[in-house]
Amino acid sequence: MSGLSLRAERVTLGYGGRPAVRGLDLDVAAGELLVVLGPSGCGKSTLLRAFAGLLPAMSGRVLADGEPITGPSADRALMFQDDALLPWRTARRNVELALALRRVPRGRRRAEAERWLARVGLGDDAGRLPRELSGGMRQRVQLARTLAAGPRAILMDEPFGALDAQTRASMQRLLLDVLADAPATVVFVTHDVDEALLLGHRVVVLGRDRPAGVAAEFDGAASRDELLAALGAGDPVKDDALKDDALKDDALKGEPLKGEPLKGDVLKEAV
Amino acid sequence: MNRLHRWPVRVASLLAALAVWHLVTAADLRFWVRFDRFPGPVDVVTEFGRQVEQGRYWQDIAQSLVRILTGFVLAAVLGVALGVATARSRWAGDVLQPLFEVARPIPAIALVPVAILLFPANEQGIVFITFAAAFFPVLVSTRHAVKALPVVWEDAVRTLGGGRWGVLLRVVLPGVLPGVFGGLSIGMGVAWICVISAEMISGDFGVGYRTWQAYTIVDYPGVLVGMATIGLLGWFTSASVELAGRRLTRWLPREGERT
Known part of the structure; x- marks a missing residue:
């Protein structure tokens, strides 16, 4: 392939x-x-x-x-930043999900999922739920799941x-x-x-x-x-200038903000 | 304080309530509220002991349980199915949602005349009312649970090759379980209220019927035995729903497990 x-x-x-x-x-x-x-x-x-x-x-x-x-x-498998594992499935069952959706026969899924988990260094954690894993471990499970989708x-x-x-x-x-x-x-x-x-x-x-x-x-x-x-x-400088303009606009719209820029000026002078 | 230390307090609270009840009825207290004809705990316990030995008491319980479980299971299945359908399919939502919104505010017990008109037998009418009571809490909580599902779970399954049914079976149904069980707990509560009321109005058997019957023949200890029975049955069924919910949603973080 x-x-x-x-x-x-x-x-x-x-x-x-x-x-x-x-x-x-x-x-x-x-x-x-x-x-x-x-x-x-x-x-x-x-x-x-x-x-x-x-x-x-x-x-x-x-x-x-x-x-x-x-x-x-x-x-075309997509790997997300976080929280893309199904929380009710163990690490192994999350990887098996990719295999099931590929119609890998039921009997072969377990061994293959364990092989992928071992590949990302999680051979011993196959039975744990996502909430029992650290953020890095969860991403390794996701990597295994993504790869298992072939x-x-x-x-x-x-x-x-x-x-x-x-x-x-x-x-x-x-x-x-x-x-x-x-x-x-x-x-x-x-x-x-x-x-x-x-x-x-x-x-x-x-x-x-x-x-x-x-x-x-x-x-x-x-x-x-x-x-x-x-x-x-x-040009981030220009962008920041735009942001400042937006802040000023907000300040003009809302009365309570009027005091804010003053405080900033005082601080600047102090520095 | 650990669990073991809290039990004596709980038992003491119950015993104190029983003692107060005994004292006010034994003294025939009349202090705006009147306890002179009110049965005391001893009368009720005696009556309870008498009834437990009769087959009729257990038949009534069985009858009420069959009614409530039939109505409740129907409500659970249809409530989850239609809750998912109206939340996931725009078409199903447009067709069904207006009907549900109009029917939802009607108290299930107000459906007694409708049930009498619609169903050939009393039994079916009572089950229908129980169903109607439990259906809406399950439907609404399922709908909300579906809408609250994180999109990333669905996206993940779709990019792994899952289709509409794959997403439904592997993401939606397991993902809504915590919310669904919230609805089931509430549904079980209102189902008891309605099955008992319906039995009082139109039953020939059942705990509700027996309780009302005891009242009409001025058997006050019998009334209180009926009420205690309803309370115990309600507690037992709610605890069962709660337990099933906990077992099926073990993956949720529980209090005390966070380190």
């Missing part, structure tokens, strides 16, 4: 008629590991949901192996974003290790520059502007500074 190629053509995506991503073009080659890097709320997850088939495009096309994506499929593309939505730095580092090593013998295409979404540097063969940076488009693209060896510069390309 080979990886799936994914493609977005002039795609506009959003919720409730408000675009979060506009006119985006993106090609992901079969078997490639692509990192999509962008600030929080830039539409990275929206893009991933479109590839997963959970969100139809407002305009443009989203394709898998040249065919339009019309809905979710086990071919996807040709794995879509990862900041899967380690809720973990502490040490756990995250070990999860990143585990992921690279596991992916080394899986032929699947991977789209990995993150806001963390170091994570992008560690994982990515190719890094696509989504801009700060709303709706977002591709701000920069790096093939192979991008440096940390290059990525940071690309992330900052949306």
Whole structure:
């Protein structure tokens, strides 16, 4: 089984008629590991949901192996940031869920689920419920479940974003290790520059502007500074200025806020 | 304080209440409320002992239990099924929701005339009223539980290849159980209220009928035995629902387990 190629053509995506991503073009080659890097709320997850088939495009096309994506499929498994395990199922039964939905015969599910759990280092915790596991362990179960679905593309939505730095580092090593013998295409979404540097063969940076488009693209060896510069390309200073304007507007609307800016000025002077 | 230490307090509270009851009835107290004709605990216990030895007492209990369980099981099955349907399908919601909203405020016991008109036998009418009482709490709590399900569970199952039925069986039905059991507990309570009332109005057997019968022949200890029986049966069935709920939702974090 080979990886799936994914493609977005002039795609506009959003919720409730408000675009979060506009006119985006993106090609992901079969078997490639692509990192999509962008600030929080830039539409990275929206893009991933479109590839997963959970969100139809407002305009443009989203394709898998040249065919339009019309809905979710086990071919394109999505790994979430947290809380995507079914809490009433043990770790093993969560992995078995992926196998059951693939119509793996009942008798083979248990052994195969245990094999996947052992692969992510949770061989001894198969019988525990999600609430009895740490955040990092829960993400490892989710990784096992995602892999057990036998996807040709794995879509990862900041899967380690809720973990502490040490756990995250070990999860990143585990992921690279596991992916080394899986032929699947991977789209990995993150806001963390170091994570992008560690994982990515190719890094696509989504801009700060709303709706977002591709701000920069790096093939192979991008440096940390290059990525940071690309992330900052949306001019955060201008954005902050906009935020200040919004605050002022609020202050004018509501009387009680009037005292607030004064306090700030006093503090600034004190500093 | 641990559990063991709390039991003496609880037992003492019950005994004190019994003692007060005995004193006010034995003294024929008339102090705005009148206890001179009110049966005391000794009369009631004696009457209870007499009734327990008769087959009729147990037949009445069996009769009431059959009625309430039939109505309750029907309400549980239909309440969950229609609660899920109206919450998940826009079409089912549009067709059924207005009917439910109009029917819901009607007290089930006010359906007695309707039941008499509709059903050929008394028995079916009483079961219908019990069903109507328990149905709405189950329906409403199921609806809310479905709407409150985290979207990520459904998304996860869909991206693993689950279809509409896969999501229903593997996410919705197990996920709503905690909410459904809330509705079942309330439903069991109102089902008892309605089965007893319906038996008082139109029954030929049953605990409710027997209690009302005792009142019409001025058998006051009999009335109180009937009431105590209703209380014990209600407690027993509610505890059963509670226990089933706990067993089926073991995965929920429980108080005291958090470390």
